[in-house]
Amino acid sequence: MQPVRLEIVKQLPGGARAGVLHTPHGDIQTPAFVPVATKADIKGIESAKFDWLGIQTYISNTYHLYLSGLDAVEKAGGLAKFMNWNGPTITDSGGFQVFSLGTGFGKKVSKFTSAEKNFPLQGDIPRPSAESFSPAFYDEELATSHGKLAIVDDEGVTFTSHLDGSLHRFTPERSVEIQHRLGADIFFAFDQCTAPTDSYEEQKEAMERTHAWAKRSLQAHRQNFEANKTQGIYGIGQGGQFDDLRKESARTIGEMGFDGFGLGGSFSRKYGGNSLQSALEMLKELPAGMPVHGLGVGEPEDILLGAAHGVDTFDCVTPTRNGRTGGLYTSEGKIQIPNAQYQYDYGPLDEGCACPVCKNHTRAYVHHLFRTHEMLGPILASMHNIFFLTNLCKQIREAILNDQFDQFKDGFLEKYRK
RNA sequence: GCGUCGGUGGUAGAGUGGUCAAUUACACUUGGCUGUAAACCAAGCGCCCUUGCGGCUACGUAGGUUCGAAUCCUACCCGGCGCA
Numbered sequence: 165m166q167p168v169r170l171e172i173v174k175q176l177p178g179g180a181r182a183g184v185l186h187t188p189h190g191d192i193q194t195p196a197f198v199p200v201a202t203k204a205d206i207k208g209i210e211s212a213k214f215d216w217l218g219i220q221t222y223i224s225n226t227y228h229l230y231l232s233g234l235d236a237v238e239k240a241g242g243l244a245k246f247m248n249w250n251g252p253t254i255t256d257s258g259g260f261q262v263f264s265l266g267t268g269f270g271k272k273v274s275k276f277t278s279a280e281k282n283f284p285l286q287g288d289i290p291r292p293s294a295e296s297f298s299p300a301f302y303d304e305e306l307a308t309s310h311g312k313l314a315i316v317d318d319e320g321v322t323f324t325s326h327l328d329g330s331l332h333r334f335t336p337e338r339s340v341e342i343q344h345r346l347g348a349d350i351f352f353a354f355d356q357c358t359a360p361t362d363s364y365e366e367q368k369e370a371m372e373r374t375h376a377w378a379k380r381s382l383q384a385h386r387q388n389f390e391a392n393k394t395q396g397i398y399g400i401g402q403g404g405q406f407d408d409l410r411k412e413s414a415r416t417i418g419e420m421g422f423d424g425f426g427l428g429g430s431f432s433r434k435y436g437g438n439s440l441q442s443a444l445e446m447l448k449e450l451p452a453g454m455p456v457h458g459l460g461v462g463e464p465e466d467i468l469l470g471a472a473h474g475v476d477t478f479d480c481v482t483p484t485r486n487g488r489t490g491g492l493y494t495s496e497g498k499i500q501i502p503n504a505q506y507q508y509d510y511g512p513l514d515e516g517c518a519c520p521v522c523k524n525h526t527r528a529y530v531h532h533l534f535r536t537h538e539m540l541g542p543i544l545a546s547m548h549n550i551f552f553l554t555n556l557c558k559q560i561r562e563a564i565l566n567d568q569f570d571q572f573k574d575g576f577l578e579k580y581r582k
Numbered sequence: 583g584c585g586u587c588g589g590u591g592g593u594a595g596a597g598u599g600g601u602c603a604a605u606u607a608c609a610c611u612u613g614g615c616u617g618u619a620a621a622c623c624a625a626g627c628g629c630c631c632u633u634g635c636g637g638c639u640a641c642g643u644a645g646g647u648u649c650g651a652a653u654c655c656u657a658c659c660c661g662g663c664g665c666a
Contacts, residue, residue: 198617200617200618202618203618207618207621208621223617225617225618228618228619256617257617259617260617260618261617261618261619263617264617264618264619265619325619326619327619352617355617357617400617426617427617428617429617430616430617431616431617432615432616433614433615433616434614434615434616440616457617458616458617459616459617460616460617461616461617462616462617463616466616478616479617480616480617481615481616481617481618481620482615482616484618485615485616485618485620485622486615486616488620488621488622489614489615489620489621489622489623491614491615500612500613500614503611503612504610504611504612537621539621541621542621543621
């Protein structure tokens with residue numbers, strides 16, 4: 165019996181579907197929004213409040229927990245127990261950090277043949293073979309800030325810790341091993357993330373490397389008998405904004421035998437255009453019934469778009485990062501609660517919102533908390549935002565079940581976009 | 583009363599003859615945030631306009647020295663401290 169399985173309750177002709185994602189630690193009603201708990205916490209919100217906010221599961225990060233806390237998590241009995249959470253958990257592979265700390269961070273990226281370089285690898289870090297050091301990436305800004313390097317080669321990734329500049333190395337096998345130790349119900353294969361602005365050649369290279377890493381990640385997982393019974397592994401597809409690459413990637417990953425599929429890439433506007441639409445082309449190429457997760461998809465419009473195509477789960481930092489920095493989601497679009505206009509606004513954060521924050525507090529109060537730099541401000545804002553997105557998914561699910569998805573979507577967007 | 587130190591933009595506080603409409607921080611105004619190097623980042627922040635290495639008014643008040651003053655001199659006003 166596979167540990168992770170999607171039960172499709174209803175699927176519309178257009179692709180949108182409502183289902184139940186079964187995991188060893190419980191079911192997830194889909195579509196579902198998955199808050200990000202990078203370092204074993206949804207920033208500012210303890211697990212006891214998760215139910216209250218409609219949180220069914222969350223996703224933590226391999227890279228961050230590897231750098232600090234891995235042993236403590238493992239000794240506690242895994243991510244969920246460590247956080248005193250009795251539901252399903254997910255971990256991301258760390259592939260995004262390679263992108264975020266490497267080529268995606270800053271714009272000055274130059275290539276060189278790293279086989280010529282003599283890296284000061286320490287301790288028991290396995291040195292990659294010279295022939296595997298094909299064109300790699302060197303980030304000048306990172307090198308400047310740490311005096312070190314961020315490198316991708318075919319075997320894996322050598323990187324410097326953003327915390328202390330120390331040198332580390334991830335391979336697909338290493339990422340899987342760490343994720344086994346974290347023990348989440350669902351985890352992701354190690355991949356190479358790209359930016360929408362990357363060229364066709366760069367996307368193709370990253371996609372092919374991701375495929376090779378996916379195969380190795382899957383193999384590393386299947387070889388672990390215990391982990392196979394208790395954890396499901398999702399493969400990640402890449403391809404940027406190029407439909408042919410996306411389809412090829414989906415077919416390749418789709419037939420490898422993963423328990424689920426992740427839409428990879430970065431959908432942030434700061435890296436260029438929006439490649440989400442291209443990524444959604446992947447769904448048509450996947451095996452029927454395979455659960456699909458949208459990695460880093462978290463703007464309401466994007467969740468609606470993804471759900472319309474059949475994406476089952478979405479994770480994103482948007483509710484917590486926006487919330488922490490003063491941005492609130494409302495049914496009439498995003499607002500900046502610290503702005504002067506809310507100083508004497510004694511209405512709820514969002515009219516009609518059923519979240520615990522809106523029931524108990526006013527815009528004027530949250531505005532005041534931000535102005536005075538009280539930590540409760542970012543916390544309340546994050547809570548409201550998370551509820552907004554989990555509730556959006558809940559409404560999407562109900563709309564699908566009631567054959568009213570299109571009406572709901574159009575109605576929501578019309579109001580949201582003002 | 584005498585002596586002494588000081589009065590700079592919303593606040594604190596730099597500057598002590600030209601490169602000063604004035605460093606910096608905070609405050610204020612606004613924008614951004616999509617698998618979290620993020621309780622963050624960015625822009626603006628005297629007035630005017632045909633927005634320009636533009637004009638005008640500004641560093642307690644009033645004069646003065648100087649080609650040129652927030653910066654030097656004089657008087658006055660105000661404040662801290664010390665002595666009477």
